[in-house]
Amino acid sequence: MALSPVIGKLLHKRVVLASASPRRREILSQAGLRFEVVPSRFKETLDKASFPAPYAYAMETAKQKALEVAARMYQKDLRAPDVVIGADTIVTVGGLILEKPVDKQDAYRMLSMLNGKEHSVFTGVAIIHCCSKGGQLDTDVCQFHEETTVRFSRLSEELLWEYIDSGEPMDKAGGYGIQALGGMLVEYVHGDFLNVVGFPLNHFCKKLVELYYPPGRHDVRRVKHDSIPAVDTFEDLSDVEGGGSDPAGGIKGGPGGQAAVGTRGAEANGAVESPPPFPADLLGLIDGFKASKALFTACKLKVFDVLKDEAPLKAAEVAGRIDASVCGTGRLLDACVALGLLEKTDGGYRNTEVASRHLASDGEYSLHGLVTRHDDHTWELFTRLEVAVRQGPNAAAGGKVEDPAQSQQTTLQFMRAMHGLSKLTARRVATAFDLSRFTSACDLGGCTGALAHELAHEYPRMRVTVFDLPDVLEHVACFQPGGRPSERISFVPGDFFKDSLPEAELYVLSRILHDWPDDQVHALLGRLSGRCKPGGGVLVAEETVDEDPAAARSNLAAALSLLVRPRGRGRSGAEYRDLLEQHGFRDVQVAAVAGGALHLLLGTRASPP
Numbered sequence: 358m359a360l361s362p363v364i365g366k367l368l369h370k371r372v373v374l375a376s377a378s379p380r381r382r383e384i385l386s387q388a389g390l391r392f393e394v395v396p397s398r399f400k401e402t403l404d405k406a407s408f409p410a411p412y413a414y415a416m417e418t419a420k421q422k423a424l425e426v427a428a429r430m431y432q433k434d435l436r437a438p439d440v441v442i443g444a445d446t447i448v449t450v451g452g453l454i455l456e457k458p459v460d461k462q463d464a465y466r467m468l469s470m471l472n473g474k475e476h477s478v479f480t481g482v483a484i485i486h487c488c489s490k491g492g493q494l495d496t497d498v499c500q501f502h503e504e505t506t507v508r509f510s511r512l513s514e515e516l517l518w519e520y521i522d523s524g525e526p527m528d529k530a531g532g533y534g535i536q537a538l539g540g541m542l543v544e545y546v547h548g549d550f551l552n553v554v555g556f557p558l559n560h561f562c563k564k565l566v567e568l569y570y571p572p573g574r575h576d577v578r579r580v581k582h583d584s585i586p587a588v589d590t591f592e593d594l595s596d597v598e599g600g601g602s603d604p605a606g607g608i609k610g611g612p613g614g615q616a617a618v619g620t621r622g623a624e625a626n627g628a629v630e631s632p633p634p635f636p637a638d639l640l641g642l643i644d645g646f647k648a649s650k651a652l653f654t655a656c657k658l659k660v661f662d663v664l665k666d667e668a669p670l671k672a673a674e675v676a677g678r679i680d681a682s683v684c685g686t687g688r689l690l691d692a693c694v695a696l697g698l699l700e701k702t703d704g705g706y707r708n709t710e711v712a713s714r715h716l717a718s719d720g721e722y723s724l725h726g727l728v729t730r731h732d733d734h735t736w737e738l739f740t741r742l743e744v745a746v747r748q749g750p751n752a753a754a755g756g757k758v759e760d761p762a763q764s765q766q767t768t769l770q771f772m773r774a775m776h777g778l779s780k781l782t783a784r785r786v787a788t789a790f791d792l793s794r795f796t797s798a799c800d801l802g803g804c805t806g807a808l809a810h811e812l813a814h815e816y817p818r819m820r821v822t823v824f825d826l827p828d829v830l831e832h833v834a835c836f837q838p839g840g841r842p843s844e845r846i847s848f849v850p851g852d853f854f855k856d857s858l859p860e861a862e863l864y865v866l867s868r869i870l871h872d873w874p875d876d877q878v879h880a881l882l883g884r885l886s887g888r889c890k891p892g893g894g895v896l897v898a899e900e901t902v903d904e905d906p907a908a909a910r911s912n913l914a915a916a917l918s919l920l921v922r923p924r925g926r927g928r929s930g931a932e933y934r935d936l937l938e939q940h941g942f943r944d945v946q947v948a949a950v951a952g953g954a955l956h957l958l959l960g961t962r963a964s965p966p
């Protein structure tokens with residue numbers, strides 16, 4: 358992304374960075390500049406004593422580096438790049454100029470000079486505009502320098518040698534790299550940090566503004582301040598303001614031989630208007646549904662099962678296993694590679710670790726069931742988001758409430774989805790609070806027992822009852838580790854709105870309450886509170902719709918799901934706390950797990966007044 362239009366001015370030119378320094382390359386490419394790298398062969402051997410000041414030496418070296426590259430490129434194919442950028446960084450202390458150390462001893466000499474003292478870092482920069490005139494290379498040189506003051510702490514010999522032995526000093530002026538380990542040596546920096554690293558980006562941008570928007574060509578705002586606007590005014594210098602002049606067109610003998618007339622004549626000037634920054638993130642968002650659907654389809658076709666343990670497979674082999682077309686399978690596999698779910702090698706495709714762990718259908722932490730549920734159910738629900746937004750929560754389904762136990766298949770699919778999600782968070786839920794004071798717990802709507810297992814595992818004294826609908830409990834056997842539940846876990850069939858609740862010291866409501874409207878939540882909490890003895894507890898785990906902007910992104914899916922669902926409603930953490938307190942639970946502790954995705958509340962049943 359080019360933040361500054363002035364960087365955009367260079368986007369349509371052939372720009373060369375005449376430097377081997379990886380730091381300069383990174384600083385400039387992160388600023389959005391597009392360029393080639395052609396390291397200079399200029400030997401840094403200018404006579405330092407012949408310069409009036411160290412910065413003059415750095416500027417001249419920078420210029421010579423850039424000119425050498427321009428000349429070499431021109432000689433090679435009689436075509437020089439439009440712009441060549443050269444730079445030279447030096448460190449000065451006590452009137453001496455330090456460049457890159459030649460060996461470890463030299464590094465030690467330099468670092469000893471800097472030890473416990475303040476020094477200056479100068480970077481000289483040359484921006485050279487090139488063109489061909491009468492069969493010869495013609496150049497227009499613009500130079501500047503930047504100074505930054507740095508102070509080192511007092512360092513022991515041992516530390517200096519340890520640093521030297523790290524190898525870091527060897528390719529750096531003054532023998533240190535402030536951006537890496539060397540940063541630990543530094544007490545303070547006054548001035549531009551990037552200048553120390555090797556390229557004064559801020560000053561460079563200001564220089565480009567001077568070059569491409571000379572005063573007198575624009576409105577008076579900029580003429581006023583000494584021709585160099587502050588960096589935060591770069592954004593104002595939009596190309597539509599009359600199109601900045603192009604120094605390449607304006608330099609001696611440049612194309613056209615004269616400066617362009619300062620109108621909207623960008624084309625006349627050989628310059629092209631910079632397009633707006635490319636909205637890559639936004640386009641990713643717009644296409645996000647396609648990525649989800651590719652993942653859903655690959656899961657449904659069991660692509661990640663086929664590629665789980667095997668050596669890489671070619672598209673045709675995968676197509677044969679999943680009974681699909683070779684062409685379609687190839688496209689899907691490539692999409693999964695692009696999404697980071699598969700790897701492509703010479704031998705074919707294979708799962709990434711994440712795909713094997715979470716997208717194959719049989720792993721302990723498989724989310725295959727969740728994906729299938731989203732594909733078969735949630736996807737369709739979300740097609741009604743607009744209706745839900747227009748008409749309000751729960752309206753989109755037209756009053757049609759899906760009963761998860763409607764058919765065996767739907768129940769199983771729902772259980773698989775819940776099981777995958779619960780397995781991911783169960784340990785975190787079980788350990789967020791110290792629950793060791795409870796010797797019995799009842800997980801209401803505990804489904805496959807994923808959380809019950811973690812509770813039993815974490816608290817050896819605790820017996821756990823999973824209370825859920827008979828249709829659900831019918832299928833729990835296939836979700837038990839090793840095929841059978843622990844002896845401290847029992848499954849009791851029942852409806853928590855109608856049937857007597859099992860006795861327990863701790864009641865757990867994990868991802869239950871959001872599914873019900875207020876009256877039913879009150880009914881359930883009322884029953885639970887009546888059954889819970891003073892000192893007993895209730896543990897609630899829910900996705901919340903808190904208005905905390907920091908959590909907005911992670912809560913987005915939950916908040917929208919709650920809008921399109923046929924029943925239930927989203928509540929904030931404060932509302933859940935309020936509900937617990939209204940039903941006689943006190944000392945409510947709160948916690949967030951799974952990166953804030955799940956909110957936990959633990960309340961203690963107070964003695965009735």
Ligand SMILES: Cc1cn([C@@H]2O[C@H](COP(=O)(O)OP(=O)(O)OP(=O)(O)O)[C@@H](O)[C@H]2O)c(=O)[nH]c1=O
Nearest residue numbers: 376377378380445446529530533534535553554555
């Ligand atoms: C003080 C300091 C310097 N450097 C590097 O020191 C080299 C200076 O040498 P140069 O002669 O200006 O450049 P070069 O690396 O030889 O490249 P070239 O431009 O081809 O001459 C550049 O790399 C800089 O980043 C850091 O990375 N961090 C620091 O804190």
